[in-house]
Amino acid sequence: MKNKDKSIGKKNVVGSMFTRISESIKKNYRVILLFVVGLAAASVLNFFNVATSQTIASFSPDDFEIGQIADRTIIATRSIPSDIENPISIEAGEKIIRKGFPITEDGYAKLRKMAASPVYLDYRAVANNELFLFVLACLWTLMFAFLPFGRNVKKREMILHVVFFLIVYGITAFGTKTETFSSSYTLTVIIPASLCVLLLTILYGQLSAILFSIMAAFGVFNASQWQIVPFLYTVISCIAAVYVVRKIERRIDMVIASLLLACIDVVCMIVLSVIFNESFYSMIPVFGGVAFNGFISGILALGFLTPLEFLLNTASVFRLMDLSDLNNPLMRKLMLTASGTYSHSMMVAQLAESACREIGADPLVARVGAYYHDIGKMDQSEYFVENQTGVNKHDEINPALSVAVIKSHVRKGVEKARQLHLPQPVIDIILEHHGNSIISYFYNEAKQKDPNVNPEDFRYTGTPPTTRESAVVMLADTTEAACRTLENPTALRLEKFIQELFNAKLANGQLDCCTLTFRDLSKIKETFVQLLSGYYHNRIEYPNQKDPDEKLKIGNDGKPDEKLNNEKRPENKKTSEKKSDAGKTHG
Numbered sequence: 001m002k003n004k005d006k007s008i009g010k011k012n013v014v015g016s017m018f019t020r021i022s023e024s025i026k027k028n029y030r031v032i033l034l035f036v037v038g039l040a041a042a043s044v045l046n047f048f049n050v051a052t053s054q055t056i057a058s059f060s061p062d063d064f065e066i067g068q069i070a071d072r073t074i075i076a077t078r079s080i081p082s083d084i085e086n087p088i089s090i091e092a093g094e095k096i097i098r099k100g101f102p103i104t105e106d107g108y109a110k111l112r113k114m115a116a117s118p119v120y121l122d123y124r125a126v127a128n129n130e131l132f133l134f135v136l137a138c139l140w141t142l143m144f145a146f147l148p149f150g151r152n153v154k155k156r157e158m159i160l161h162v163v164f165f166l167i168v169y170g171i172t173a174f175g176t177k178t179e180t181f182s183s184s185y186t187l188t189v190i191i192p193a194s195l196c197v198l199l200l201t202i203l204y205g206q207l208s209a210i211l212f213s214i215m216a217a218f219g220v221f222n223a224s225q226w227q228i229v230p231f232l233y234t235v236i237s238c239i240a241a242v243y244v245v246r247k248i249e250r251r252i253d254m255v256i257a258s259l260l261l262a263c264i265d266v267v268c269m270i271v272l273s274v275i276f277n278e279s280f281y282s283m284i285p286v287f288g289g290v291a292f293n294g295f296i297s298g299i300l301a302l303g304f305l306t307p308l309e310f311l312l313n314t315a316s317v318f319r320l321m322d323l324s325d326l327n328n329p330l331m332r333k334l335m336l337t338a339s340g341t342y343s344h345s346m347m348v349a350q351l352a353e354s355a356c357r358e359i360g361a362d363p364l365v366a367r368v369g370a371y372y373h374d375i376g377k378m379d380q381s382e383y384f385v386e387n388q389t390g391v392n393k394h395d396e397i398n399p400a401l402s403v404a405v406i407k408s409h410v411r412k413g414v415e416k417a418r419q420l421h422l423p424q425p426v427i428d429i430i431l432e433h434h435g436n437s438i439i440s441y442f443y444n445e446a447k448q449k450d451p452n453v454n455p456e457d458f459r460y461t462g463t464p465p466t467t468r469e470s471a472v473v474m475l476a477d478t479t480e481a482a483c484r485t486l487e488n489p490t491a492l493r494l495e496k497f498i499q500e501l502f503n504a505k506l507a508n509g510q511l512d513c514c515t516l517t518f519r520d521l522s523k524i525k526e527t528f529v530q531l532l533s534g535y536y537h538n539r540i541e542y543p544n545q546k547d548p549d550e551k552l553k554i555g556n557d558g559k560p561d562e563k564l565n566n567e568k569r570p571e572n573k574k575t576s577e578k579k580s581d582a583g584k585t586h587g
Contacts, residue, residue: 035137043133048173050125148207164212171192172219189293195301198257202301210239237261237265248317254298255298255299258299261295264294266294310421315425330372339387340388343386347535349370351479351480353370356468361469372417372430373429375412376409383405384406407461413430433465434477436459436464437505465510471511483532
């Protein structure tokens with residue numbers, strides 16, 4: 001009976017394991033498919049690379065010399081007949097060279113013939129390279145899975161990595177076949193790794209570009225038949241490319257970055273030539289070539305950036321700077337049709353940008369996302385309180401209809417954003433800035449009429465924020481709207497009130513899907529309090545300030561008489577007393 005129970009238990013464990021594996025495959029099937037397709041494409045390049053290389057059992061004929069004592073035995077695997085160019089014939093199974101014996105002139109000629117023959121494929125070299133590429137692909141996948149990107153990695157980013165790797169690997173592999181670039185130094189002139197890294201840094205950030213730099217360097221190492229100079233050059237030039245554009249903000253800065261990268265590449269090549277004792281005179285063309293490589297990489301990156309931004313729908317710094325221009329047609333329309341929403345968005349953007357800067361998130365993404373987070377309100381702006389001027393449209397309709405109108409602004413905002421082809425991070429902020437929270441005002445109003453009302457009917461249909469930038473915009477949106485109703489908004493009252501708002505978001509699970517920490521929330525709160533206390537600070541009343549509702553006294557000349565209007569005003573008397581007291585105190 002116990003054995004039966006054990007067997008049942010083992011079956012359950014095995015069954016649950018297979019279930020988890022199948023669920024993981026279903027969840028990540030796109031990544032797995034990309035892994036397989038990318039490895040297959042690299043394998044094709046590897047096959048043609050080895051097939052066009054003159055190697056025998058992974059060794060080049062240049063490794064041997066006539067008269068040298070052979071350190072291995074090489075046996076011909078197939079027969080190769082003689083021809084006009086090379087009258088030597090080879091029989092299958094023939095020992096070309098013997099381990100421990102000197103290499104003869106005839107044996108060396110047969111080695112050359114085997115290496116140059118198109119019918120001879122070095123399967124061992126293919127297998128060695130294939131194993132290396134497989135390990136590299138596994139390493140790439142694991143790094144994408146476990147590196148702290150701080151955001152959701154999109155499949156388009158991974159596809160771009162694969163495409164760029166294949167380009168670098170293919171150009172390097174077939175560049176070695178040409179006479180001009182067969183040298184390990186001249187080969188560096190045509191390696192386009194810097195171009196790829198510049199694009200990845202601008203489109204997806206430093207960490208993504210550094211990951212690609214590592215993979216590209218090892219790919220170059222394999223494609224160049226294990227030459228150390230191209231490997232070291234690729235590592236240094238790629239890291240330099242990441243460094244020079246990591247904080248770039250204007251497109252014109254790419255020209256400066258290109259010149260700087262050209263200088264760095266030249267210095268790198270000078271250092272390598274010194275380390276490996278190369279003649280400076282022979283290296284002058286190489287210095288010019290790598291300088292041109294660095295400069296043209298920056299210029300080409302600037303040219304390719306716009307179409308890639310459009311195809312990949314990324315939030316690059318250049319595109320975000322363009323979208324942050326408040327003179328664009330959409331923001332001007334928002335200002336004219338929903339001026340209250342426009343003012344609210346400007347304040348939310350200021351809060352979110354400052355908070356993101358404090359916690360190390362992307363302030364530009366937060367600012368642009370805040371600008372556009374309420375664009376769905378333009379079509380029915382009069383139903384939102386910040387745009388109302390005395391008449392509340394919701395007094396005329398029931399709470400259920402009011403909720404439908406309020407909820408629709410998120411859906412309409414996402415639709416408008418997609419029509420305008422806004423970057424995906426901005427669309428995510430529009431979708432997530434209310435999360436799936438309940439619209440409490442109308443829910444409580446409906447509950448008074450019907451205690452059995454379903455709270456799900458009064459819940460936003462969005463998703464809780466998945467990025468730190470989106471979460472900060474949500475908190476800024478809630479804080480700015482709520483603090484407008486706060487009486488006497490001193491710093492102490494603002495701090496307490498904002499903490500209550502944050503606690504409510506935490507209790508409702510609206511911050512569960514992002515990576516904000518309690519330390520981040522504390523910094524965000526401090527930033528909000530500092531900005532809002534400055535915005536809502538009390539202002540003194542000037543002595544000549546008039547009440548617009550008070551009737552002005554007109555003098556004999558038909559103009560308002562300043563002396564008559566200021567005469568016997570209690571507030572002016574009070575102000576004078578304060579000034580007098582202040583004078584006494586300081587006197």
